[in-house]
Amino acid sequence: xxxxxxxxxxxxxxxxxxxxxxxxxxxxxxxxxxxxxxxxxxxxxxxxxxxxxxxxxxxxxxxxxxxxxxxxxxxxxxxxxxxxxxxxxxxxxxxxxxxxxxxxxxxxxxxxxxxxxxxxxxxxxxxxxxxxxxxxxxxxxxxxxxxxxxxxxxxxxxxxxxxxxxxxxxxxxxxxxxxxxxxxxxxxxxxxxxxxxxxxxxxxxxxxxxxxxxxxxxxxxxxxxxxxxxxxxxxxxxxxxxxxxxxxxxxxxxxxxxxxxxxxxxxxxxxxxxxxxxxxxxxxxxxxxxxxxxxxxxxxxxxxxxxxxxxxxxxxxxxxxxxxxxxxxxxxxxxxxxxxxxxxxxxxxxxxxxxxxxxxxxxxxxxxxxxxxxxxxxxxxxxxxxxxxxxxxxxxxxxxxxxxxxxxxxxxxxxxxxxxxxxxxxxxxxxxxxxxxxxxxxxxxxxxxxxxxxxxxxxxxxxxxxxxxxxxxxxxxxxxxxxxxxxxxxxxxxxxxxxxxxxxxxxxxxxxxxxxxxxxxxxxxxxxxxxxxxxxxxxxxxxxxxxxxxxxxxxxxxxxxxxxxxxxxxxxxxxxxxxxxxxxxxxxxxxxxxxxxxxxxxxxxxxxxxxxxxxxxxxxxxxxxxxxxxxxxxxxxxxxxxxxxxxxxxxxxxxxxxxxxxxxxxxxxxxxxxxxxxxxxxxxxxxxxxxxxxxxxxxxxxxxxxxxxxxxxxxxxxxxxxxxxxxxxxxx
Numbered sequence: 001x002x003x004x005x006x007x008x009x010x011x012x013x014x015x016x017x018x019x020x021x022x023x024x025x026x027x028x029x030x031x032x033x034x035x036x037x038x039x040x041x042x043x044x045x046x047x048x049x050x051x052x053x054x055x056x057x058x059x060x061x062x063x064x065x066x067x068x069x070x071x072x073x074x075x076x077x078x079x080x081x082x083x084x085x086x087x088x089x090x091x092x093x094x095x096x097x098x099x100x101x102x103x104x105x106x107x108x109x110x111x112x113x114x115x116x117x118x119x120x121x122x123x124x125x126x127x128x129x130x131x132x133x134x135x136x137x138x139x140x141x142x143x144x145x146x147x148x149x150x151x152x153x154x155x156x157x158x159x160x161x162x163x164x165x166x167x168x169x170x171x172x173x174x175x176x177x178x179x180x181x182x183x184x185x186x187x188x189x190x191x192x193x194x195x196x197x198x199x200x201x202x203x204x205x206x207x208x209x210x211x212x213x214x215x216x217x218x219x220x221x222x223x224x225x226x227x228x229x230x231x232x233x234x235x236x237x238x239x240x241x242x243x244x245x246x247x248x249x250x251x252x253x254x255x256x257x258x259x260x261x262x263x264x265x266x267x268x269x270x271x272x273x274x275x276x277x278x279x280x281x282x283x284x285x286x287x288x289x290x291x292x293x294x295x296x297x298x299x300x301x302x303x304x305x306x307x308x309x310x311x312x313x314x315x316x317x318x319x320x321x322x323x324x325x326x327x328x329x330x331x332x333x334x335x336x337x338x339x340x341x342x343x344x345x346x347x348x349x350x351x352x353x354x355x356x357x358x359x360x361x362x363x364x365x366x367x368x369x370x371x372x373x374x375x376x377x378x379x380x381x382x383x384x385x386x387x388x389x390x391x392x393x394x395x396x397x398x399x400x401x402x403x404x405x406x407x408x409x410x411x412x413x414x415x416x417x418x419x420x421x422x423x424x425x426x427x428x429x430x431x432x433x434x435x436x437x438x439x440x441x442x443x444x445x446x447x448x449x450x451x452x453x454x455x456x457x458x459x460x461x462x463x464x465x466x467x468x469x470x471x472x473x474x475x476x477x478x479x480x481x482x483x484x485x486x487x488x489x490x491x492x493x494x495x496x497x498x499x500x501x502x503x504x505x506x507x508x509x510x511x512x513x514x515x516x517x518x519x520x521x522x523x524x525x526x527x528x529x530x531x532x533x534x535x536x537x538x539x540x541x542x543x544x545x546x547x548x549x550x551x552x553x554x555x556x557x558x559x560x561x562x563x564x565x566x567x568x569x570x571x572x573x574x575x576x577x578x579x580x581x582x583x584x585x586x587x588x589x590x591x592x593x594x595x596x597x598x599x600x601x602x603x604x605x606x607x608x609x610x611x612x613x614x615x616x617x618x619x620x621x622x623x624x625x626x627x628x629x630x631x632x633x634x635x636x637x638x639x640x641x642x643x644x645x646x647x648x649x650x651x652x653x654x655x656x657x658x659x660x661x662x663x664x665x666x667x668x669x670x671x672x673x674x675x676x677x678x679x680x681x682x683x684x685x686x687x688x689x690x691x692x693x694x695x696x697x698x699x700x701x702x703x704x705x706x707x708x709x710x711x712x713x714x715x716x717x718x719x720x721x722x723x724x725x726x727x728x729x730x731x732x
Contacts (some may be wrong), residue, residue: 057087059507065100066509078104092503095125096512102137111141127496129519136169143176152180171197171206178213191217191224199236202243203612211248230256230265237272244614246279267297274309283313304330308339315350323347341371345380349704355690357387378404378411379706385417386701394424415445416701419455426458431466435459439472446560447474450713453720454697476563481555483567487517487530494524501537511541518546528554535573544578544607571725575718578607579620579648586656592663595726596670597621597656599718600677603711609648618645621655631657671696674715679708 065080081101085094102117118134125131139154155177158164178193194214201207218225233256240249253276257269274289290306290313297303311326327347330340348363364384368377385400401421405414422437438455446452452474459471489495497520504513514537521530531554538547551559551574558566559574577583577598587594604622605611617624623631625642631654632639644650659673665681666672676684691699700716703709 061087062093062096062507063509065097066512069100069103072107074104074107078108092500093507093512095121095128095130096504098125099128099130099134102134106137106141106144109144111145114138114141127493129497129516132164132167133169135164136167136173139173140176143180146183148180148183152177152184155180171201171204171210174200175206175210175213178210182213182217187217187221188224188227191221195228195236199239202239202245203614205610215251225255230259230261234268234272237276241276241279242614244279244616246276249276267293267300270296271302271306274306278309278313281316283317287313304334304337304339307334308342311343311346315346320350323350335370338371338374341367341374341376344370345376345383348380348383352383352387352702353687353690353704355390357391360384361387378408378413381408382411382413382417385420389420389424390702392427394428397421397424398428412706415441415451418445419451419458420701422455422458426462431462431469435462435469435471438462442474447476448560448562448717448721450700450717450720452560453717475561477558477561481532481558481566481570482527482529483532483569485527485529487527487533489520489524489530491524494520497523501533505537505540510537511543513537514541514543514546531555532573536569539573539576544576545605545609547573547576548602548606568725571721575602575721575725576607577726578602579609579652582648582652583656586653592656592660593719595722596715596719597652597659598722599715600655600659600674601652602718603715609651610646618642619651620648621651623651623654623658627658628654669693669696670716670719671699671712674712675700675703675708678711679705 061080061084065077065084068074068077068080077100081097081104084091084097085101088094088097091097098117098121102114102121105111105114105117115138118138121128121134122131128134135154135158139151139158142148142151142154155173158170158173159177164170174193174197178190178197181187181190181193191214194210194217198207198210198214201210233252237249237252237256240246240252249272253269253272256265257273260266270289270293274286274293277283277286277289280286287310290310293300293306294303307326307330311323311330314320314323314326324347327340327343330337330343334340344363344367348360348367351357351360351363361384364380364387367374367380368384371377381400381404385397385404388394388397388400398421401417401424404411404417405421408414411417418437418441422434422441425431425434425437438458441455442452445455447456456474462469463471487498489498497516501513501517501520504510504516514534517530517534517537520526521534526534531550535547535550538544538550555570555574558570562570575598578601580594580598583594583597583601586592587597601607601620604617605620607620609620611620611622612618613622615624618628623645625645628642628645629639632650635653635657637650639645639650645654659677662673662676662681666676666684672684672688675687687703688699691702700709700712703712
């Protein structure tokens with residue numbers, strides 16, 4: 001649930017007014033911009049009728065325990081939980097009260113009482129979904145009391161249980177396990193556990209503290225490094241590089257380099273340094289290491305790879321002639337190498353970007369003649385067909401696209417080959433043939449997608465030109481969805497948790513109800529009715545990241561092929577308005593469409609405010625820290641830590657500021673704006689030099705980075721869906 005929703009719900013809670021009743025929430029300050037606006041809830045008390053009914057009292061008590069716990073008001077959470085237990089001894093959801101009681105005791109440093117509450121929870125509710133959280137909490141109580149020996153045993157037990165392998169609390173527990181080892185002078189075990197923790201938690205907030213603890217331990221006790229095998233060190237380096245943490249790989253590389261065990265190791269180290277600096281975009285250092293490798297290991301099988309990387313570095317710097325000299329050397333000395341094939345393709349792509357289409361076609365033809373079975377062949381066919389289309393050699397383009405469609409039916413380029421084959425046929429006024437391509441795209445592709453929408457528009461255009469043209473309607477999913485059915489479970493376990501789900505929803509706690517139902521569905525395969533109910537609960541609770549993941553996992557076919565008969569509720573689940581109050585506030589000047597921001601956030605993070613990409617992009621709009629710092633400075637904001645970019649208010653403010661700058665730069669042309677958000681404005685400026693300003697689809701098609709091209713198509717697709725869905729909801 002978003003903070004805004006929390007505040008509204010907490011504000012509406014009815015506090016008990018009888019003698020000895022609970023205290024008030026004195027002050028809650030939500031997560032907003034410092035020095036920009038501060039929203040506070042002052043102490044308040046709302047009078048109840050003289051004798052509120054038991055159902056209203058139960059709802060108030062559990063809500064108050066839950067939200068007080070969420071906001072760190074532990075005394076109040078403790079009292080509310082105790083009162084709920086006293087007044088509702090037969091409640092189906094009493095385990096929640098015991099868990100809040102235990103957690104509040106722990107936060108109040110009343111550890112023995114916390115453990116007693118956990119004991120009661122375990123003995124009375126053996127099927128509670130909260131048993132895992134309670135187990136982590138119990139270990140934490142011993143850790144906080146500095147009883148490290150007992151805490152260590154409990155954390156070890158948690159680590160060994162398969163049921164907790166993917167639990168979100170496990171990384172923190174492993175960090176504390178390592179600290180237990182360290183504080184009981186088991187330093188080798190501590191170092192090993194810190195190391196394992198950061199590897200397993202590399203995409204979570206647990207990565208940084210585990211990394212730092214290990215680094216500190218190695219500074220104090222360098223002898224702890226000796227037992228680590230070189231193979232394990234390389235494995236750790238590769239994990240870091242794979243997850244976008246090249247800077248953190250450098251200290252480990254230097255440790256490997258210091259070993260000098262064999263010439264083979266030294267060769268691997270040189271290449272790994274070159275790769276690391278390549279990923280860090282430190283071009284000169286990377287090139288120096290690759291040249292060192294070529295000088296010292298001329299007989300290595302990886303020499304073509306090193307040449308390939310040097311050539312890519314030259315292209316990165318715009319040094320085409322230097323790249324060509326590398327490419328020629330590869331063709332001469334290693335004519336059959338896959339790296340030579342890649343260099344031929346790269347040369348063709350560079351010529352294509354420069355608008356030198358005939359020269360590019362020659363490179364692509366050479367590739368297809370010499371390397372017909374290479375994995376890059378579908379990509380090269382697409383590029384050749386595109387260059388032919390740009391030269392208005394429409395029959396040649398049609399032949400190339402046909403070859404791609406027939407020879408590589410599973411290629412990522414198939415759908416756009418179908419669409420552009422239709423465009424080529426249409427330009428030749430072969431309207432029946434063009435309609436066949438567009439129709440095929442809709443049949444085997446996704447009607448509700450970027451290319452699906454373009455194909456539908458093209459069919460409409462053809463029908464206007466030739467009213468006698470037969471056009472088949474796009475296929476839709478015929479299977480209706482059971483919106484009017486409740487979930488059913490075949491096991492007593494599933495039935496119990498479904499009953500608890502209903503009770504929690506009745507008590508006004510849809511976020512807990514959603515977690516309860518999700519837990520039941522992890523244990524027993526659910527029906528469509530169950531997943532639609534879970535979607536409803538996620539929507540009610542404001543858990544939009546979980547909602548979108550659920551819809552895409554279980555209802556993808558309806559999302560991309562759903563007909564107009566699907567209810568509005570379905571589309572609201574598939575494309576929810578996430579953090580929309582903040583988004584609307586930062587788009588209120590009407591120069592930026594809030595639906596575009598929603599589409600971009602969905603593509604960037606699936607509405608996960610805590611998302612961290614492998615390259616370090618942060619939050620809902622996936623801001624890079626350097627970009628965020630530049631934007632914040634322009635707004636006069638002080639950013640003390642990159643963690644602040646995870647705050648929705650700051651993230652959306654900076655992200656929308658950047659979008660406005662891009663809209664101004666590219667004169668409100670959406671494809672280059674979206675491409676720039678992903679790949680940077682300088683690259684996009686280069687790509688636009690030879691683009692047709694009157695054909696936005698052509699600009700998207702010629703984007704050389706497949707990742708960026710897919711990203712632009714996805715954002716434009718989401719954007720058109722947001723506009724369709726919410727215009728439909730408003731009756732437009």
